[in-house]
Amino acid sequence: MIAAAMTEYSIGVDLGGTNLRAAAISRDGAMLDKIGGSTHLSAGRDAVVADIVGAIRTMRDKAGGARLMGVGIGVPGFIEIEKGLIVGSNNLPGFDGFPVRDEIEKHLGTRVILENDANAAAMGEKWIGAGREVQDLVLLTLGTGIGGGIISGGRILHGFVGMAGEFGHMTVVPNGNPCGCGNYGCLEKHASATAIVAMARMLSLGEDLTSEAVYQLAEAGNAKAKMCFRAMGEALGIALANLINVFNFPLFLLSGGVLAAWDLFAPPMMEQIELRSFTYRNVHTRVEKATLGNEAGLFGAAYLPFLQQRADS
Amino acid sequence: MIAAAMTEYSIGVDLGGTNLRAAAISRDGAMLDKIGGSTHLSAGRDAVVADIVGAIRTMRDKAGGARLMGVGIGVPGFIEIEKGLIVGSNNLPGFDGFPVRDEIEKHLGTRVILENDANAAAMGEKWIGAGREVQDLVLLTLGTGIGGGIISGGRILHGFVGMAGEFGHMTVVPNGNPCGCGNYGCLEKHASATAIVAMARMLSLGEDLTSEAVYQLAEAGNAKAKMCFRAMGEALGIALANLINVFNFPLFLLSGGVLAAWDLFAPPMMEQIELRSFTYRNVHTRVEKATLGNEAGLFGAAYLPFLQQRADS
Numbered sequence: 001m002i003a004a005a006m007t008e009y010s011i012g013v014d015l016g017g018t019n020l021r022a023a024a025i026s027r028d029g030a031m032l033d034k035i036g037g038s039t040h041l042s043a044g045r046d047a048v049v050a051d052i053v054g055a056i057r058t059m060r061d062k063a064g065g066a067r068l069m070g071v072g073i074g075v076p077g078f079i080e081i082e083k084g085l086i087v088g089s090n091n092l093p094g095f096d097g098f099p100v101r102d103e104i105e106k107h108l109g110t111r112v113i114l115e116n117d118a119n120a121a122a123m124g125e126k127w128i129g130a131g132r133e134v135q136d137l138v139l140l141t142l143g144t145g146i147g148g149g150i151i152s153g154g155r156i157l158h159g160f161v162g163m164a165g166e167f168g169h170m171t172v173v174p175n176g177n178p179c180g181c182g183n184y185g186c187l188e189k190h191a192s193a194t195a196i197v198a199m200a201r202m203l204s205l206g207e208d209l210t211s212e213a214v215y216q217l218a219e220a221g222n223a224k225a226k227m228c229f230r231a232m233g234e235a236l237g238i239a240l241a242n243l244i245n246v247f248n249f250p251l252f253l254l255s256g257g258v259l260a261a262w263d264l265f266a267p268p269m270m271e272q273i274e275l276r277s278f279t280y281r282n283v284h285t286r287v288e289k290a291t292l293g294n295e296a297g298l299f300g301a302a303y304l305p306f307l308q309q310r311a312d313s
Numbered sequence: 314m315i316a317a318a319m320t321e322y323s324i325g326v327d328l329g330g331t332n333l334r335a336a337a338i339s340r341d342g343a344m345l346d347k348i349g350g351s352t353h354l355s356a357g358r359d360a361v362v363a364d365i366v367g368a369i370r371t372m373r374d375k376a377g378g379a380r381l382m383g384v385g386i387g388v389p390g391f392i393e394i395e396k397g398l399i400v401g402s403n404n405l406p407g408f409d410g411f412p413v414r415d416e417i418e419k420h421l422g423t424r425v426i427l428e429n430d431a432n433a434a435a436m437g438e439k440w441i442g443a444g445r446e447v448q449d450l451v452l453l454t455l456g457t458g459i460g461g462g463i464i465s466g467g468r469i470l471h472g473f474v475g476m477a478g479e480f481g482h483m484t485v486v487p488n489g490n491p492c493g494c495g496n497y498g499c500l501e502k503h504a505s506a507t508a509i510v511a512m513a514r515m516l517s518l519g520e521d522l523t524s525e526a527v528y529q530l531a532e533a534g535n536a537k538a539k540m541c542f543r544a545m546g547e548a549l550g551i552a553l554a555n556l557i558n559v560f561n562f563p564l565f566l567l568s569g570g571v572l573a574a575w576d577l578f579a580p581p582m583m584e585q586i587e588l589r590s591f592t593y594r595n596v597h598t599r600v601e602k603a604t605l606g607n608e609a610g611l612f613g614a615a616y617l618p619f620l621q622q623r624a625d626s
Contacts, residue, residue, distance in 0.1 A: 078595070088595070136472070150559075152465060159449070159561025163592050166558040171551050171589050174486060181591040183554075238484050241496075245479040246463075246559065248472025276484050278494040279476050282391070282401070 007066040011056050012302030013073040014117065015039065017091030020048070022055040023295070024063055025302035029128040032066075033059050034298075045094045053107045070111035070305025071104070074120035074297045076147070081162030084114045090180070113304040117141075117297050119156045119165060121290070122149025123307075124300030125253055129292040136249040139290060140167055140236075142256035146188035150247075155307070168192070172238045190235035193258050199228040215261045226264065233265035237272025244277045244285055255290035262289065320379040324369050325615030326386040327430065328352065330404030333361070335368045336608070337376055338615035342441040344608075345379075346372050358407045366420045383424035383618025384417070387433035387610045389460070394475030397427045403493070426617040430454075430610050432469045432478060434603070435462025436620075437613030438566055442605040449562040452603060453480055453549075455569035459501035463560075468620070481505070485551045503548035506571050512541040528574045539577065546578030550585025557590045557598055568603035575602065 009032055014021045016039060024033040035055045040047050052073070060068055077089025084101025086092060101114040115123075122131075122139035131137040135154045141147040146168030150157040157164050168188035169181050176185025177195070189195055193211035200214045201207060203224040209217075217225035240252055258265075273280050273287065292299060322345055327334045329352060337346040348368045353360050365386070373381055390402025397414025399405060414427040428436075435444075435452035444450040448467045454460040459481030463470040470477050481501035482494050489498025490508070502508055506524040513527045514520060516537040522530075530538035553565055571578075586593050586600065605612060 078592075088591075152470065157465065157560075160563045160598070161561065161596050163561040163596060164559065166561070166592060169558050169589075169591055170555045171485075172487070174551060182594070183589045183591070238487060242483045242555065243559070245482050246477065246556070247470075248474065248476040248479070250473045276482075276496040278401075278482055278496070279479060281495070283474050283476060285473070 008069050009063060009066050010069045010302045010305040011059055011071045012120070012298040012300070013052060013056070013071060014120075014297045014301065015048075015052065015073055015075045015092070016117070017041065017076060017089075020051055020055070021298060022052070022059060023298040023302060024059045025299060027069075027306060029299065031295075031299075033062060035059065041093065045098060049100070049103055049107075053104060056104075056108060068110055069309060070113065071108065072113045072115060072120065072301030072304035073100070073104070074115050074117035074301040075100070076117050079114055079116055079162045081114065081158050084112070086114075087161075111305060111308070113301075113308060115156070115301060115304060116147070116149070116162065116165070118147030119149040119158075120300035120304070121255060121292075121296035122151050122165075122253075122300065123156055123303055124292050124296035124298070125255075125290050126151045126154065126300075127303045128299060129296055130253055130288060130290050131251055134249075134251045136247070137251040137253060138165075138167075138243055138247060138249055139253045139255060140239075142192060142254060142258045144192060144194045146192050167239060167243070170239050170242065172235045187235060187239045191232045191239070193256070195235075196228050196232055196258070199231060200225065203227065211258060212260075215264070218261070218264055229261055229264035230268045232258075233268035234272050236265065237269040238276060240269065240287060241273045241276035241280065244273065244280050248279050248283060250285060252285065252287045253290040254288070255293070255296060259289050321382050322376060322379050323382045323615045323618040324372055324384045325433070325611040325613070326365060326369070326384060327433075327610045327614065328361075328365065328386055328388050328405070329430070330354065330389060330402075333364055333368070334611060335365070335372060336611040336615060337372045338612060340382075340619060342612065344612075346375060347611075348372065354406065358411060362413070362416055362420075366417060369417075369421060381423055382622060383426065384421065385426045385428060385433065385614030385617035386413070386417070387428050387430035387614040388413070389430050392427055392429050392475045394427065394471050397425070399427075400474075424618060424621070426614075426621060428469070428614060428617060429460070429462070429475065429478070431460030432462040432471075433613035433617070434568060434605075434609035435464050435478075435566075435613065436469055436616055437605050437609035437611070438568075438603050439464045439467065439613075440616045441612055442609055443566055443601060443603050444564055447562075447564045449560070450564040450566060451478075451480075451556055451560060451562055452566045452568060453552075455505060455567060455571045457505060457507045459505050480552060480556070483552050483555065485548045500548060500552045504545045504552070506569070508548075509541050509545055509571070512544060513538065516540065524571060525573075528577070531574070531577055542574055542577035543581045545571075546581035547585050549578065550582040551589060553582065553600060554586045554589030554593065557586065557593050561592050561596060561598075563598060565598065565600045566603040567601070568606070568609060572602050
């Protein structure tokens with residue numbers, strides 16, 4: 001008797017400093033199941049690992065006869081891809097130098113792949129999002145910080161140890177705002193949600209504003225609030241122009257909650273790109289919103305075992 | 314009777330705005346023959362093409378029974394790699410939009426590959442120069458302008474149409490010197506040999522100085538001349554820090570005549586890299602001189618047919 005082809009799926013995990021999410025995704029990109037909760041960092045690293053393992057086991061049990069091809073885990077911060085280590089993450093204190101991949105693999109007995117969260121999001125957009133039709137793209141994730149991922153020839157460009165794509169720490173204003181990384185004028189100190197709030201504070205718009213509140217003020221016509229988004233757009237434009245000159249890729253994507261303010265920051269951003277990139281002016285280059293939102297990282301993390309499998313075979 | 318294995322070689326051509334050079338190079342990287350002369354741009358495009366074809370034929374005839382695997386041609390400026398077109402080159406007026414690859418192929422009846430000259434140089438350094446032991450490197454060529462090449466996974470990263478690696482037009486000083494590309498503050502307006510001369514002029518060091526003369530003044534202790542190299546090193550350091558953050562590659566190479574002033578510009582360059590790249594501070598990253606000098610482009614161009622052949626088979 002010949003068995004019917006078994007459904008193949010993988011599990012993508014998004015291990016953030018605040019939220020821990022996991023999704024079971026089929027080989028053709030359908031989300032079969034999803035679990036979300038808080039990351040209990042205060043309970044310690046081992047408790048967080050137990051939560052991840054528990055979530056995956058729950059999904060695996062529910063999936064019944066379907067075949068789990070592996071687990072991909074996206075984490076914020078710097079990783080060493082070969083070793084499966086988190087080597088620096090402000091959002092995951094206690095995980096520095098921890099072999100999170102091997103630890104979870106040991107508990108589950110299935111293949112685990114560790115990846116930077118922005119790289120995973122870029123892979124997700126390439127797989128079934130805004131980048132479906134290209135082999136090469138750059139994604140910038142705009143949040144409290146700015147991360148990034150590079151897809152080259154359909155694969156994540158990792159660099160030497162997996163730290164490629166740190167666009168948030170590109171210098172856009174040589175003597176600009178100081179950054180926790182030790183530099184001055186990093187992109188994320190001039191164009192993240194955090195930067196919007198800091199600029200609004202400098203302009204005395206309020207002490208406890210969120211970036212959404214600054215957006216509401218700007219939409220209501222407040223000139224100072226508009227300046228914050230203009231400055232943000234210009235900083236982003238400088239970084240994007242540099243990346244277009246460096247990569248000459250067909251597609252550059254932006255993601256993150258700040259995209260709601262697209263109409264405010266995109267015009268000055270595009271002006272800077274036009275001004276600063278001969279390549280942009282001469283080659284059809286798309287600068288667009290990513291389409292998978294928060295779920296890009298889950299899809300991308302889940303795609304990694306399928307991609308790895310193809311490389312193995 | 315079994316014939317002895319025939320020696321395989323290819324021909325690399327470096328078509329510059331001033332000099333036209335060609336070399337026959339064996340599969341194992343030995344230079345078998347070399348021809349150099351002027352690029353007779355004033356005689357017109359067809360005359361230059363005839364010179365290239367003539368140089369290749371001469372070499373082919375001299376090579377006797379050895380087997381020509383193809384020709385690689387490095388050109389300054391923007392190219393469309395798929396089409397084999399030069400689409401923008403200040404140094405080769407009259408070649409804009411000209412199908413130089415197909416034209417030369419037609420005359421020779423052998424495969425021709427067109428490549429940007431800095432990409433060819435980067436490939437040369439990877440093949441038999443300073444990058445022999447890595448698969449990923451970035452090369453910056455410092456001359457009257459600044460070009461660049463990216464080797465990723467042992468191959469040239471071309472981008473969408475072949476314009477990747479335009480590091481000379483990265484913005485390093487947002488409101489810096491105006492550039493012919495339409496931007497302000499391009500790296501090549503702050504760190505090329507031309508920029509050194511322009512800065513020396515601004516400091517009233519002389520009207521007709523060469524960058525070598527500014528170097529001699531600096532070596533003799535002239536404080537203003539030293540400032541020029543300090544400014545150049547800082548601009549280079551900002552660009553390199555950004556590139557290290559973007560790529561996390563193990564090796565970044567610099568080439569060009571200005572390397573003679575390494576002791577003057579490298580210390581401020583390395584200071585900026587240290588300051589501006591968390592990745593540099595945490596991952597062993599080499600920033601070094603390229604080793605093939607002027608011949609990197611010839612070697613790299615000659616390597617392209619061998620590489621292509623491997624991809625075909």
